[in-house]
Amino acid sequence: xxxxxxxxxxxxxxxxxLTAALCLGxxxxxSVDAPPGPVGEAPVAxxxxxxxxxxxxxxxxxxxxxxxxxxxxxxxxxYLDGVLAKLAPASGASAQPYRVALLNSPVVNAFALPSxxxxxTRGLLALAEDTSEIAAVMAHEIAHITARHASQRxxxxxxxxxxxxxxxxxxxxxxxxxxAEARSRLSIARFSRQQEFEADQIGxxxxxxxxxxxYAAARFLAALGEWSALRASISGAGTADRPDMMxxxxxxxxxxxxxxAEARQxxxxxxxxxxxxxxxxxIDGLAFGDDPSQGxxxxxxxxxxxxxxxxEAPEGFTLENQTSALIGVGQAGGEALRLDSxxxxxxxxxxxxxxxxxxxxxxxxxVEPMQIGGLEAxxxxxxxxxxxxxxxxxxxxxxxxxxxxxxRSLSPAVDAEFRASLQSFHLINAQDSALAAxxxxxxxxxxxxxxxxxxxxxxxxLPHPLDQFLILNGLARDVPLVAGQHYKIVAx
Numbered sequence: 359x360x361x362x363x364x365x366x367x368x369x370x371x372x373x374x375x376l377t378a379a380l381c382l383g384x385x386x387x388x389s390v391d392a393p394p395g396p397v398g399e400a401p402v403a404x405x406x407x408x409x410x411x412x413x414x415x416x417x418x419x420x421x422x423x424x425x426x427x428x429x430x431x432x433x434x435x436x437y438l439d440g441v442l443a444k445l446a447p448a449s450g451a452s453a454q455p456y457r458v459a460l461l462n463s464p465v466v467n468a469f470a471l472p473s474x475x476x477x478x479t480r481g482l483l484a485l486a487e488d489t490s491e492i493a494a495v496m497a498h499e500i501a502h503i504t505a506r507h508a509s510q511r512x513x514x515x516x517x518x519x520x521x522x523x524x525x526x527x528x529x530x531x532x533x534x535x536x537x538a539e540a541r542s543r544l545s546i547a548r549f550s551r552q553q554e555f556e557a558d559q560i561g562x563x564x565x566x567x568x569x570x571x572x573y574a575a576a577r578f579l580a581a582l583g584e585w586s587a588l589r590a591s592i593s594g595a596g597t598a599d600r601p602d603m604m605x606x607x608x609x610x611x612x613x614x615x616x617x618x619a620e621a622r623q624x625x626x627x628x629x630x631x632x633x634x635x636x637x638x639x640x641i642d643g644l645a646f647g648d649d650p651s652q653g654x655x656x657x658x659x660x661x662x663x664x665x666x667x668x669x670e671a672p673e674g675f676t677l678e679n680q681t682s683a684l685i686g687v688g689q690a691g692g693e694a695l696r697l698d699s700x701x702x703x704x705x706x707x708x709x710x711x712x713x714x715x716x717x718x719x720x721x722x723x724x725v726e727p728m729q730i731g732g733l734e735a736x737x738x739x740x741x742x743x744x745x746x747x748x749x750x751x752x753x754x755x756x757x758x759x760x761x762x763x764x765x766r767s768l769s770p771a772v773d774a775e776f777r778a779s780l781q782s783f784h785l786i787n788a789q790d791s792a793l794a795a796x797x798x799x800x801x802x803x804x805x806x807x808x809x810x811x812x813x814x815x816x817x818x819x820l821p822h823p824l825d826q827f828l829i830l831n832g833l834a835r836d837v838p839l840v841a842g843q844h845y846k847i848v849a850x
Contacts, residue, residue, distance in 0.1 A: 418475060424681070426462035426649065429480050435460055437640035441493050442476065444568045445500060456500065464647050466585060470499035483641050484799050484846070485585055487832040489633025490565065490574035497561035497568075498575070502553070504560070555616060562620045571630035572621035577832065579614045584829050592676055592821050638844050642801040646848050647820075648679050650794045655679050656819070660697070661786065661794040667754060668790045669761075670782040671695060672775040676821070692766045695779070702758040709736040711758050712751040718742070720749070731784040737777070739768070748773055750780035759783070800849040804839040813839070817848045 422428055438458040446456055456474045461467075463479040470476050476496050486492045558575060566572040624630070648654040653662035655677040661668040671677055674689040686695040702711055709727040713720060717740050724739040733752050740747040746768035750761035761783070763776035802813075810833060814824040828835060830846045839845065 415471075415473065418471060418473070421469060421471075421477060422459070422461065425465075425467070425477070425479060426652065429460040429462035429645065431460060431480075431644060434483070434640050434644065437636070438478070438492065438496070441489060442496060444570075445493060445497050445564060447568075456496075458496070462645075462649060464649075466582060468495050468499055470503050472503055474503070476500070480644055480646075483644055484646055484830065485581055486578060486637070487581065487634065488571075488574070489637040490571035490631060491578040491581075492637065493565045493568065493570045494561055494575040494578055497564045498557045501557040501560035501564070555613065558613065558617050559620055562617060562624075566621070566624040566630060569631055571632045572624045573618065573627055573630075574632070576614050576617035576621060579617060581829060581832060583610075583614075588822060588825050588829060592678075635844060638801045638846065641799055641846075644799040646797045646799050650796050653679055653684070654794050655684075656793045659790075659793065660684055661790045663786060663791060663794050665755070666786050667759070668784060668786050669697075670779060672763075672779050693772065694764045695776075696762045696764075697759065699757045699759045701756060702753060704756075707736075708734050708751050708753050708758055712736045712738050712749055712760075716760070717747065717749065717762065719747070730781055733783070733785075735780075735783075737780060748776040748780070750783070752783050754785075795850050797848050797850055799846050801844050802847055804841055804843050804845060806841055808839055810835075810837075810839060813845060813847055819850065820848060 435458060438460075442456045442458055456476055458476045458478060460483070461477055461479045464481040464484075465479055466482045466485050468476070468478045468482055476499055478492070478495065482495065483492065486495065562572050562575050565574060621627075650661075651664050653660060653665070658671040658673065658675050658677065659668060660671065660677055660679070671686045672688070672693070672695075675686045675693070675695065676689075677684060677686045682698065684695075684697040688694065700711075700716075702708070707727070709725055713722055713725045719740040719742050721739050721741065726737050728735050728737060730750075730752055733754055735750065735752040737751075738749045740749060745764045745766060748763040748765075748768065750763070752759045752761075761780055763779065765772050765776070768776075804813075810827060811824060814827040817823040817827060820826055827833075827845075827847065830848075833839075
């Protein structure tokens, strides 16, 4: 729930109970009302830079803003630019001035624009294990540019849409048009999948020609699948409102197998440079996880130092800080929560705001004005066909923070837990500030007695620390560490 993401627009949009349940339980909806900007002010991350004095394109700015702004790590960026300098001649497009920009996002993703801008999130940098893997990612994105995939897809989609319109407007065949549209969606999906395979093939050839390990692409795809599965398990859902790389670059066993087959054309495993130590040195100190300026999750506690509040989710909940809201899911998936905010006029009572229609099924007789930690607040109950809701609203600094708790069965015991969580909303204190300390990737050498378990024990503040340690370091379970070798851990 970023500062710009916590915000919904000033409109009080209506959310049906079914839609709300999907947004909560499946984390599939972007927001109650998609946020046009930050909660009260600009994002903390620095504004996008211009290139060579030229203005930043709207497309570039939108992409940067959507991923938390730019992340400034000059030494890391310089290292990646050096990798790009090796890739450009190998790709046969040495005249193209490729540039890398880092994005301040913990999700794993990368993009490329026809302008030659390559965008890589810090989440992806943390997942990549060596120079050859990050080279594989960037070569894949360059391949999308050189193969003109974006323009090809746009043309394909326009043609499919034209056929559908002809069937409806000229032939009057709505049923046939619906069938054609369904077929076109499948065709577009297959078309995009073919583009991913083609970009893999081109990228692997390019990294091999540049002297990097051609098997790096398959290794990164495997790590991407493992990481995405772990994040889905932790969050209780697999889809965030700001898609990670699995949404835009699907990793499948077939795709990994094809990447391995392509790499074999350049030799057996071991051919080419991996550049592991140099890469690890380049990302040492890289921020990891949520940016404290955008709110952080610590177990069942959510803390937003800049907005000045914190609260505790019910026991057993897993929280995920998404772009447009904080989402929480209970252990069995039968309970969920969502936190976002809207602006509120000084003259509007919070009890009136909670009853103003931002969720269907509200029981108006249940609206209850209250005080929470000295702040004006209100609570109410709403009932849907399959889900029941405990609603909360708290006024703070000209906004009303909206907590929606959902349960398939809102029993007195469950409702008591929800109300206790709502009552935990409070102004930030010294303990919260200490807990919200930034996390970073730290590169450490293995000692003679270190194991994966002892390394993971240094990251015990993270959920599933052993799994995270193994995936971040490309390790298999029960495989001993190598004495003196460097590994990634997450440090506070």
